[in-house]
Amino acid sequence: MRFGxxxxxxxxxxSLFALSASGKYHWPMDRDRHIKSVSFKTLGCKLNQSETDAxxxxxxxxxxxxxxxxxxxxxxxINTCTVTNDADSKSxxxxxxxxxxxxxxxxxxxxxxxxxxxxxxxxxxxxxxxLGNDEKYHIFDHLDKLKQRKLEEPLIIVNDEGxxxxxxxxxxxxxxxxxxxxxxxxxxxxxxxxxxIIPFARGKARSRPFQETIDEARKLVDQGxxxxxxxxxxxxxxxxPDTMQNLTELxxxxxxxxxxxxxxxxxxxxxxxxxxxxxxxxxSKVICHHLHIPLQSxxxxxxxxxNRKYHLDDYTRLMARFRSILPxxxxxxxxxxxxxxxxxxxxxxxxxxxxxxxxxxxxxFRYSPREGTVAAKLEDPVPFHEIKRRSAVLHEVGQKLKxxxxxxxxxxxxxxxxxxxxxxMASGYTRNYLRVQVPVTDDIxxxxxxxxxxxxxxxxxxxxxxxxxxxxxx
Ligand code: SF4
Numbered sequence: 001m002r003f004g005x006x007x008x009x010x011x012x013x014x015s016l017f018a019l020s021a022s023g024k025y026h027w028p029m030d031r032d033r034h035i036k037s038v039s040f041k042t043l044g045c046k047l048n049q050s051e052t053d054a055x056x057x058x059x060x061x062x063x064x065x066x067x068x069x070x071x072x073x074x075x076x077x078i079n080t081c082t083v084t085n086d087a088d089s090k091s092x093x094x095x096x097x098x099x100x101x102x103x104x105x106x107x108x109x110x111x112x113x114x115x116x117x118x119x120x121x122x123x124x125x126x127x128x129x130x131l132g133n134d135e136k137y138h139i140f141d142h143l144d145k146l147k148q149r150k151l152e153e154p155l156i157i158v159n160d161e162g163x164x165x166x167x168x169x170x171x172x173x174x175x176x177x178x179x180x181x182x183x184x185x186x187x188x189x190x191x192x193x194x195x196x197i198i199p200f201a202r203g204k205a206r207s208r209p210f211q212e213t214i215d216e217a218r219k220l221v222d223q224g225x226x227x228x229x230x231x232x233x234x235x236x237x238x239x240x241p242d243t244m245q246n247l248t249e250l251x252x253x254x255x256x257x258x259x260x261x262x263x264x265x266x267x268x269x270x271x272x273x274x275x276x277x278x279x280x281x282x283x284s285k286v287i288c289h290h291l292h293i294p295l296q297s298x299x300x301x302x303x304x305x306x307n308r309k310y311h312l313d314d315y316t317r318l319m320a321r322f323r324s325i326l327p328x329x330x331x332x333x334x335x336x337x338x339x340x341x342x343x344x345x346x347x348x349x350x351x352x353x354x355x356x357x358x359x360x361x362x363x364x365f366r367y368s369p370r371e372g373t374v375a376a377k378l379e380d381p382v383p384f385h386e387i388k389r390r391s392a393v394l395h396e397v398g399q400k401l402k403x404x405x406x407x408x409x410x411x412x413x414x415x416x417x418x419x420x421x422x423x424x425m426a427s428g429y430t431r432n433y434l435r436v437q438v439p440v441t442d443d444i445x446x447x448x449x450x451x452x453x454x455x456x457x458x459x460x461x462x463x464x465x466x467x468x469x470x471x472x473x474x
Pocket of ligand 1: 189192198234269
C-alpha cells in the first residue's frame with residue numbers, strides 16, 4: 001500500500017492513475033472518497049486535548065468510525081504540541097508512528113507544532129496535510145482540497161502569527177467525560193513570557209462573545225453535564241468582544257444558569273485575579289473553590305528574566321487576599337526549576353516561599369530551552385542533573401502540601417461529583433478539588449452525592465457514601 005502512496009506522490013496530476021500494492025489502479029483521490037475510519041492522537045495540554053475532542057465530535061456527527069490510535073485507519077489526525085524541544089521531537093515520533101500504522105491512509109498534522117514549524121513536518125515523508133491552529137476546525141474543507149491538488153508534497157495551511165481568526169464556535173466545545181465539559185472561552189496570549197512559545201503558536205489574545213458563551217454553557221447543561229471547566233490560554237484576560245464584560249461578569253452569569261451545578265476556573269495569571277473574582281467565588285455555591293495561579297519563581301530577577309507581569313510583592317499580597325477571602329479553597333501553582341541563572345539561593349528562596357504560602361498542590365516544570373523564545377538565548381544554563389535534583393525536592397514539598405491540605409477535611413462530609421466507575425470503585429472530585437474514591441455496587445457516574453471522607457493517602461481520599469445531605473460552599 002505504501003508503494004501506492006509513493007507513486008501517487010510522484011504524479012503531478014490527479015487525473016493520472018496510481019497503482020496500489022494489490023496491483024489495482026485507483027484514482028488517487030479515491031482514498032479520500034473512502035475515508036471511513038479515523039483515529040486521533042493529542043500531545044500537550046488539556047486545552048489541546050479538549051480541542052481534539054471537539055474535532056472528534058464533529059467526525060462522529062458525520063458518522064466516521066473513530067478507532068483508537070495505533071489501529072490501521074483511513075485517516076489519522078495528530079494534534080501536536082511545541083511547548084519544549086522535547087515536545088517537538090515527541091510530535092515528530094508520533095507522526096512517524098501514525099504513518100507506519102496506516103500505510104494506506106491519510107495523515108493530517110495540526111496543533112501548535114504544526115503552527116510554529118510546518119517546515120519540520122513537511123520534511124516527514126508520508127504527511128498529507130498540515131493545518132495551523134485556526135484551521136483545524138475547518139478540517140472537512142481542507143480534506144476536500146486534498147482531492148483537488150497534486151500530491152508531490154503535503155498541503156500546508158497555516159495562518160501567519162497575528163493573522164489568527166477571532167475565536168469561532170467550532171473550536172469551543174468539547175467534553176472529556178459524561179460529567180465534565182471543557183468550555184473554551186478565550187484563545188491566544190499577549191504576555192510573551194520569555195520561555196513560552198504559545199503566543200507564536202496561538203496568536204494574540206481574543207475572547208469568545210458573551211452571549212455565545214452563555215448559550216454554549218446552556219447547551220452543555222441541557223446535555224446533562226454537571227460541571228463546566230472554563231478553558232483558554234490566558235482566561236483572566238477574558239473580555240467579551242461584543243459586551244466588553246470580563247471573566248468575573250461571565251462567571252456571575254454562568255452561576256445564574258439554571259441546572260448548572262459547578263463551574264471551575266482553570267489556570268489564571270496572578271495579575272488578572274481581582275478581589276471581585278475572589279468575592280464572587282467565596283459567595284458562590286456553583287463556582288468551585290479552586291484556583292491555579294502560576295508562580296514560576298519567588299525571585300524578582302528571575303521573574304523579570306521570564307518577563308512575568310508581577311513582582312514577588314504583588315504575588316505575596318494576592319496570596320494574603322486569597323486566603324482571607326477563601327480560607328478553605330484549593331490553590332495550585334506552577335513552578336519552573338532550572339531557568340537560566342537560577343542559583344541554589346534562588347531555588348531555596350522559591351522553596352521557602354512556597355512553604356509559607358497557602359498552596360495545596362504544585363505543578364513542577366523542569367526548564368528546557370525552547371527554540372524561538374527569548375529565554376533560549378539566555379546564558380548561564382543550570383546543569384541537567386541539578387534541574388532534576390531541584391525538581392525532585394520540590395515534588396516532595398508538593399506532596400506534603402497536598403497531603404496536609406487533605407488532612408484538614410478528614411472526617412467531613414462533602415459532595416462529590418462522580419466521574420469514574422471501575423472494579424466496584426467510583427471516584428470523583430469535591431468542589432475544592434479533593435479526589436475521592438468510594439466502594440459502590442452500581443455505576444454512580446454523573447451523580448453528586450455526599451461522602452464521608454474517611455482517610456487520605458497521599459492527598460487522595462477513601463470515603464463512604466453518607467446518608468446526610470450537605471449544603472456546602474466548598
Ligand atoms: S502567560 Fe506567559 S506562559 Fe502563559 S501562555 Fe502567555 S506567554 Fe505563555
